[in-house]
Amino acid sequence: MQQLPQSPSVAVCLVRCGLLATAIFAGTLIGCSNSVSSGGTGGGGTPSVQVAVTGSSAVRVGSTAQYAAAVTGTANTSVTWEINGLVGGSAATGTISNSGLYSAPATLPANATLTVTAVSQVSASASGTESVALQNPVPILTSATALQVGSSLSYAVDVIGTSFVQGATINYGSTAQSTTFVSSTELQATITVPSGTTSIGLSVTNPNPGSSSSSTATVSITFFTTTATTAARLLDQATFGPTTAAITQVQQMGVSAWIQNQFSQPTTTLAAIPTNPLPTLCFSSNTAYSCAESEWWQAVITGPDQLRQRVAFALSEMFVISTQTVPGQTIPAYHNMLANDAFTNFATIMHDVSVSPGMGDYLNMLNSAKPATGQIANENYARENMQLFTIGLDLLNQDGSLQLDGSGNPIPAYTQAQVQAFARAYTGWTYGNAAGTTLTKFPNSTADWVDPMQPVDSAHDTTSKTLLNSTVLPAGQTTTQDLAGALGNLFNHPNAGPFVCKQLIQHLVTSTPSPAYVSRVAAVFANNGSGVRGDMQAVITAILTDQEARAGDTNASFDGGHFREPILFITAMMRAFNFSNTSTTGSWVSLSTYSNNLNERPYRANSVFNFFPPDYVIPATTINAPEFGIENTATATLQESLADSIVNNKISAFTVDLSNTSSWGVLAANPTNLVTALNTLLMHSQMPSAMQTAIVNTITPLTSNAQRVRIAIFLIVTSPQYKIIH
Numbered sequence: 001m002q003q004l005p006q007s008p009s010v011a012v013c014l015v016r017c018g019l020l021a022t023a024i025f026a027g028t029l030i031g032c033s034n035s036v037s038s039g040g041t042g043g044g045g046t047p048s049v050q051v052a053v054t055g056s057s058a059v060r061v062g063s064t065a066q067y068a069a070a071v072t073g074t075a076n077t078s079v080t081w082e083i084n085g086l087v088g089g090s091a092a093t094g095t096i097s098n099s100g101l102y103s104a105p106a107t108l109p110a111n112a113t114l115t116v117t118a119v120s121q122v123s124a125s126a127s128g129t130e131s132v133a134l135q136n137p138v139p140i141l142t143s144a145t146a147l148q149v150g151s152s153l154s155y156a157v158d159v160i161g162t163s164f165v166q167g168a169t170i171n172y173g174s175t176a177q178s179t180t181f182v183s184s185t186e187l188q189a190t191i192t193v194p195s196g197t198t199s200i201g202l203s204v205t206n207p208n209p210g211s212s213s214s215s216t217a218t219v220s221i222t223f224f225t226t227t228a229t230t231a232a233r234l235l236d237q238a239t240f241g242p243t244t245a246a247i248t249q250v251q252q253m254g255v256s257a258w259i260q261n262q263f264s265q266p267t268t269t270l271a272a273i274p275t276n277p278l279p280t281l282c283f284s285s286n287t288a289y290s291c292a293e294s295e296w297w298q299a300v301i302t303g304p305d306q307l308r309q310r311v312a313f314a315l316s317e318m319f320v321i322s323t324q325t326v327p328g329q330t331i332p333a334y335h336n337m338l339a340n341d342a343f344t345n346f347a348t349i350m351h352d353v354s355v356s357p358g359m360g361d362y363l364n365m366l367n368s369a370k371p372a373t374g375q376i377a378n379e380n381y382a383r384e385n386m387q388l389f390t391i392g393l394d395l396l397n398q399d400g401s402l403q404l405d406g407s408g409n410p411i412p413a414y415t416q417a418q419v420q421a422f423a424r425a426y427t428g429w430t431y432g433n434a435a436g437t438t439l440t441k442f443p444n445s446t447a448d449w450v451d452p453m454q455p456v457d458s459a460h461d462t463t464s465k466t467l468l469n470s471t472v473l474p475a476g477q478t479t480t481q482d483l484a485g486a487l488g489n490l491f492n493h494p495n496a497g498p499f500v501c502k503q504l505i506q507h508l509v510t511s512t513p514s515p516a517y518v519s520r521v522a523a524v525f526a527n528n529g530s531g532v533r534g535d536m537q538a539v540i541t542a543i544l545t546d547q548e549a550r551a552g553d554t555n556a557s558f559d560g561g562h563f564r565e566p567i568l569f570i571t572a573m574m575r576a577f578n579f580s581n582t583s584t585t586g587s588w589v590s591l592s593t594y595s596n597n598l599n600e601r602p603y604r605a606n607s608v609f610n611f612f613p614p615d616y617v618i619p620a621t622t623i624n625a626p627e628f629g630i631e632n633t634a635t636a637t638l639q640e641s642l643a644d645s646i647v648n649n650k651i652s653a654f655t656v657d658l659s660n661t662s663s664w665g666v667l668a669a670n671p672t673n674l675v676t677a678l679n680t681l682l683m684h685s686q687m688p689s690a691m692q693t694a695i696v697n698t699i700t701p702l703t704s705n706a707q708r709v710r711i712a713i714f715l716i717v718t719s720p721q722y723k724i725i726h
Contacts (some may be wrong), residue, residue, distance in 0.1 A: 049073040052130035053118050058133045059094075060106045060210060062163065067720070069118035069128060094134075107165075108134055112209055135164035135210020144202045144217045146191075147547045153195060154256060158202060158547055160189045161214065166659070167207040172200060182400065182523045197221050212693040222504065226251050230553040232684035234258070236725050237508050237542055239306035240313075241572030242681055246306075259544060263537055267339045270295040270301030270332035272450055289604065290589045296335060296602045297588035301574045311540060313567075314338040314507035318500075319353045319389055321362040322605045329449040330358035331603050344501060345490045346525070346534035350390065352380075355452040355488060357431060362498030363608065366453060367443040368463035370427045377461060382422035382607055386414055389449070391468075391495035398522050399515035400498040413495055414468060421473075423464040425486040428460030428479035429453040455479030468493055491534060492502040497522035501539060503614050506563035509549045511562040511625045517548040552726050556686055559726040560623075562628035565611070566598030568725075569639065573646050573717065574654070576681055577664075583653035590652040594645075597638045599630035643717050647710040658713075660705045671696045674712055682716050686726050691719065 013453055055067035071077040081096040083089030089096045093114050094104045102116060112134040120126035138161045146155040157177075159170055169176040170189040177189040193200060199220050205213040231250035235242035238259070250258045273291045300309045315338045323331060334356055341349045353359050360366030363381040370379045387393055392412040395403040402410045431444040432451040442459035460479040466472050467489045472480050490496065501521040505513045521542045528538035543549060552558035564572070570591055573579070581588060592601050600611045612629030645651055647658065659665050668674045675695050679687040695715050699708040716722055 019513065041138050048679070049120050049123050049126040050618065051079060051118050051120050051126050053116060053128040053130040055100070055102075055116065055130055055371075057131060058135055058210065059102065060108050060135045061104045061108055061716070063104055065102045065104070065132075067096070067102055067116055067118070067130060067526050069100065071120055071122075071126075072394065073126075074120070074122045076122045078121040080121055082117040082119060085117070102132075104134060108209070108454040133209060136165050136206040136208070136212070138212045139163050139168060139206045139214040141202070141204050141214040141217050144219045145165060145547065146193075146200065146219050146221055147545075147550055153192050154254075155191055155193055156545055156547065156591075157189045157191055157219075159189075159202060159217075160185060161204060163206070164204060165206050169205050169207075169586075171203045171205055174481055176205065178529060179311050180520075180523060180527075180529055182520045186520070188520065193221055205345070226254050227553070228680050229685040230255065230550070231678055233550075233553055233726075234544065235306075235683060236572075237549065238262070238308055239575075240300045240568065241575035242684070243575050243578075244681060247681070252479040255545060255550075256541070259541055262305065262307035263343050265308060266307035267308060267336065267340070268299045268305050269336045269424070270299055272332050273329045281651060289323035289331060290587075290592070292323070292328045292331035292335075293592045293602050293604075294587045295332060295590035295601075297571075297591045299335075301571050301588075307540070308339055308342050310508070311342040311504075311536075315342065315349065316603065317507060317605075318503055319349075319359065319612045320605055320608045321358045321603065321612050322607070324604055324606065326361045326407050330356075330361065333450045335603070341536075343537050343540070345532075346496070346536060346539075347487070349536070350487050350491060351483075352452070353389070354385070354426070355429065355449070357449050357453055360429060361600075362451050365426050367429050367430050368423075369442060369459040376420050376572050377423040377427050378421045379419050381426055383419050386419070386422070386490065388608060390490040390499065391493050392499045396495045396498045398494075398498055399519035400502045400513075400522070401515055418466070419469060421467055422486050424461040424463065425465050425467075425473060425482040428455050428457060429457070429483075430456055448634065455483075474541055475482075496534075497525035501525050501543070504539065505543055506562060506614055506626060508543055509562070510545075511627070512623065513696075517546055520546060527688045552684075552686070558726060561724050563625055563631065564723050565627040565726050566595045566600040566630070566639070567602065569717075570595055570597075570642075572682075577656045577658065577713075579651065579654045579656045581653060582655050590654070592640050593652070598635045598642070640718050646717075647714045650714055658709045662706075662709075664709045667703040668699075668708040668712075671700045671708060671712075674699070674708060678712055678716055682713075683722060684726075687716070687721065691721065 032385060051070045052070045053067055054070070056065045059065045067081070069079040070078060078485070080087060081098065083093050083102070089102075091534065092109050094102055094107060096102045096346055100118070114132050114134065115132045116132055118128050119181040134638065141159060142162070143160045145158050147158070157170055162606065164184050164187055168180050168181060168187055169179045170187050172191045177191055180188040182188055185203060187391055199218050201216045202219055203214050203216045205211060209467055228247050228251060231247040233245050234250055234502045239246065253261060270292065273288055295448065300313065303309050311334060316335065319338070321330065321334060335354050337356055338349070341352055357366060360382070363384055364378045365381040368378040370371050380541050391413050393411050393413060397403055405411050425721075428442070430439065430442055430453060431446060431448045431456040433439070433444070433446070433448055434451055436451070439454050439456050440458070455478070456477050459557065460482065462476050464475040465482070467486060469489070471489045473485045477485070498518055500650055502513060502518045521539060524538050524542040526533055529533035548560070552560065555672055583590070595601050612626045614626050615624060616626045616629040617623060618628050620624050647660065649656055664674070665678055675692055679692065694714055702708045702711065
C-alpha cells in the first residue's frame with residue numbers, strides 16, 4: 001500500500017474532518033476540503049457552514065409555531081431539529097417536525113424556557129438556536145351561570161370553557177374573584193352583586209407566564225328571596241326533616257348563612273352507657289345497644305345541630321360498625337366522635353375512626369399484634385379501610401369515573417401485597433384507658449369502649465412497608481408513626497376526593513350525581529381555596545350549594561334526589577308534626593322497632609357494607625339508587641302500616657296532636673290551604689298539581705277537620721312522590 005503524503009495540508013484535513021481512516025483508490029488519497037468544517041476556517045478565515053434559526057420567542061401551550069433554519073456555506077441546507085438537545089423533542093417539552101413545526105405541550109413543564117436547535121446535517125458542530133418561553137394558553141369562556149346563595153346579593157358563579165389553568169381567576173367586571181379551579185373546563189366563584197343589578201360581565205384570566213384574558217360573557221341576574229321551597233328542600237337534604245320553624249329560619253337567614261350557623265352549633269352528644277348496671281331505660285340487661293339507640297333517636301330528632309347530626313349519620317353509613325358484632329357500649333363514643341369530627345378535616349375523621357375501640361373491635365385492628373415470622377397480620381381493617389372508607393377498589397378520575405387501561409378494563413387501586421403492608425402498619429393497638437396513661441402490656445385485658453385505643457410499640461411490626469404510589473414507611477418507626485404514615489398515604493391518594501365526596505353527595509342530595517357535580521366537590525376536597533385538603537366545612541358547603549343541589553329550588557320538574565331511607569322517613573314525621581315522647585322511662589328506643597321492620601336500625605347494619613351499598617343498581621335498570629337496596633314489597637307494605645300508625649297517633653311511647661283544635665285541624669277548615677301547607681312542609685312544593693287536586697277532592701267531603709288532616713298526611717307520605725327526596 002502506498003504511504004500517505006506527510007504534508008501539513010493533509011494533516012489539517014484529517015483533523016478537521018475527524019477522519020480515523022482513509023480510503024485509497026487507484027493510489028490516490030481521497031480526503032476532504034477544509035471548507036466543509038464549520039469549526040475551522042478556509043483561506044479567508046470565515047466559517048465554512050453556518051446555521052441561523054428564526055421563529056417566535058414565545059409560544060403558548062397547546063399551540064404550534066413554525067421555525068426556519070438558514071444554512072450557509074454548503075449546498076446541503078438540510079438540518080435536524082432538536083428541543084433541549086433531544087432530536088424531535090418530547091411530550092413534556094413539545095415536539096418538532098422535520099420541517100421545523102413546533103407543537104407545544106398541553107401543559108407547562110417545570111421549566112417553561114426551552115431551546116429550539118437546528119443542526120446542520122453536513123456537520124454536527126454547525127447549529128443555530130432560538131430561546132423560547134412557553135406561556136399559558138388564552139382562556140376561552142363559552143358559558144356562565146349565576147345561582148343565588150345565602151343573601152339576596154350573593155351568587156355562586158360557574159364558568160364553562162376551555163384552556164383554564166391552575167391559578168386562573170373569574171373576573172367580575174375588572175375585579176378578580178377568589179376562584180376555585182374545578183378543571184381545565186370549569187371554574188367557580190362566589191360574588192356579591194349590588195342590589196338592582198340585572199346582568200353582570202364575567203371573564204377569565206389565566207396567570208403568568210403569558211397572562212391573558214378571555215372575552216367577556218354577560219350573565220343575567222334575577223334577585224329573589226329564599227323561598228319556603230328552597231328552605232324546605234335544603235332542610236330535607238341537610239337535616240332529619242323540615243319543620244315549620246326551621247323553614248322560617250332558613251328563609252330569614254338565607255342558605256349560606258344557615259349553613260354557617262349550623263357549623264357553629266355545639267354537638268348534641270349521646271350519654272355514655274355504664275357497663276353495669278345498665279340504666280332502666282335500656283329495658284333489658286343484655287341489650288345495651290337499645291340504650292344507645294334511644295340516645296341516638298332523641299339527639300337526631302331534637303338536637304339543634306341538625307346538619308352536624310345528619311353528616312354524622314352519613315359518615316356512620318360510610319365508616320360502618322354494627323351492634324350485631326360490637327357491644328352497645330361502643331356506640332355513644334363512636335357517634336359522638338363522628339359528630340364532633342363532622343366539620344373538621346377528613347384526615348381527622350380517618351384517624352379518629354381508626355383508633356376508636358368500636359372500629360378496632362369490629363374490623364379486628366384492636367389487639368392485632370405483629371405477626372410471627374412467615375405469617376401475616378390481620379388484614380380486615382387494612383382492606384376495608386381502602387375498599388369502603390377511603391379510595392375504593394379501582395383508580396378514579398376526579399369526576400368519579402373509572403380510569404381504564406389500554407384494554408378498557410378498570411385499574412385496581414391496590415394489590416394484595418399492599419393490603420398486607422397496611423395490615424402490618426396497623427399493628428400494636430389495644431384498649432385505652434380514661435387516664436390516658438402509657439400502656440406497656442399487650443393486649444390490655446380491660447375493655448374500654450369510650451376512650452381511643454392506645455399504641456404498644458412492643459407489639460408493633462417495625463419492618464419497612466411499601467404502600468401506595470411507591471410510598472415506603474421506613475423500618476424502625478413507632479406504632480403511632482406508622483399509623484400516621486399509612487393514613488396519610490390514603491388521605492393524599494387522588495381517589496380519596498372523588499370516592500368520599502360522591503358518597504357524601506349520595507347520602508345528602510342525590511343518588512346519581514353528574515360527573516361534573518362530583519368533580520366540582522372533589523376539587524374543593526383537594527383544595528378549599530386556601531390550600532387545605534379535606535376541609536369538611538368546605539366540602540359540605542360545596543355539596544349543599546352546588547348548582548345541581550339547588551336546581552330543584554326553582555325547577556319543579558327537576559329529576560334528581562334519592563330514596564327516603566326508613567330512618568329518615570321516621571325522623572321526618574317526628575319532626576314535621578312535633579311528636580312528643582310520653583314514655584315514663586324517657587326512652588326513644590321504641591322507634592327502632594318500626595325502623596327495624598323496614599330493614600334499618602341505627603348502628604345495626606348486617607355487614608360493613610352498610611344497610612345498602614353505594615353502588616346498588618335497581619334490578620333491570622341502570623339506575624344507581626343505593627337506598628332501594630332495602631326496599632321490597634314487604635317493607636313497602638309495612639311502611640304504609642307505619643304511616644297509618646303515625647296519623648292515627650298509635651306510635652308507641654309518642655303522641656301527636658292532629659285534632660280539630662290543633663293548628664293543623666284549624667287549617668283543615670279549608671282543604672286547599674291544608675294541602676298547600678303540607679305540600680310545602682313535606683314535599684317542598686313539588687307535589688304534582690294532579691296529586692294536589694286528588695287529595696283536596698278526597699278530603700273535602702269529610703266533616704271532621706282532624707280526619708281531613710290524617711287522611712291528607714297519609715296520602716302524601718305513602719305516595720311514590722314523597723318516597724323520593726327530590
